[in-house]
Amino acid sequence: MAIDHLDGALLELLAREPRIGVLEASRRLGVARGTVQARLDRLQSNGVIRGFGPDVDPAALGYPVTAFATLEIKQGQGSDVRAHLASVPEVLELHTTTGHGDMLCRLVARSNADLQRVIDRVVGFDGIVRASTAIVMENPVPLRIIPLVKQAAGG
Amino acid sequence: MAIDHLDGALLELLAREPRIGVLEASRRLGVARGTVQARLDRLQSNGVIRGFGPDVDPAALGYPVTAFATLEIKQGQGSDVRAHLASVPEVLELHTTTGHGDMLCRLVARSNADLQRVIDRVVGFDGIVRASTAIVMENPVPLRIIPLVKQAAGG
DNA sequence: GCATTTACTGGGCATTCTGTATAGCGACTG
């Protein structure tokens, strides 16, 4: 669970140059290959590294518009709403939250006009009482993990 | 830019089994190795695939609490606030948005108590007028891209 | 209609990496 400095450096290296192999990583980090291999195995079985899935850019796929929708749900309809939202491809992420809304989801769309269609599809479901949408204009800090990794590694 | 069915299948395959190589992928997809290689190169230079960075789980790093904070910013302080937020490791993501707030950020913390510390650090900055936080309880749909890829590939 | 370009196939080749195993060494622990 705890991450030491070598783990941190390894994660950082992998984040910066993902196509790097175990052997090359060991050279960069100045440790034996077996060490890197053992660390990687441990990080993966720990669940620290979930995987190495391709990082796909929705914008490049033709979905340049991102929005966050806060949803208010009718009592007891939670699981139906979840299933509904999971069936919409443009819903990239869904959280249930405390606070004003009950759920928060990340949406993408082909255009602002298309966003209307997506929202209609998302909220056009019985269990959803109200929705408020915030359209993303800029993304000054793209999803990142390295600063947190550094902190966790004690750096 | 446009994604055909083979691209979609390749992305799906890579998402499901990321450690797969080009050769193995070509076998699974029933095409020549050179084809997979060419498609991958194209997807990467297109920007569709940003990279293959390790997918790190903040919870496994000791940050099991996630929250979204909506921030209201003092006019003209945008770039200062951006820089401030970028300097906080627990800020995983930051967007500027339309709607009620001016910014939306994703936070993580070691505990609910620790979240208070993080929020204090985030909002303890002159340009931020008001903040409202929603703590994530469940994540019924984790960040995903495959359904969108399938739709973009026309299937 | 004809030539050109593009994308895919199938094959080959040298280099490199992976998976796996070995043994030695220093540090920590019961």
Added chain:
DNA sequence: CAGTCGCTATACAGAATGCCCAGTAAATGC
């Protein structure tokens, strides 16, 4: 003090990669 753990160092077979080429089929331009 013996046992365990993590790291180093090395070895080896099998596999994958990067790169090359020639042939073919479909789309594009003249």
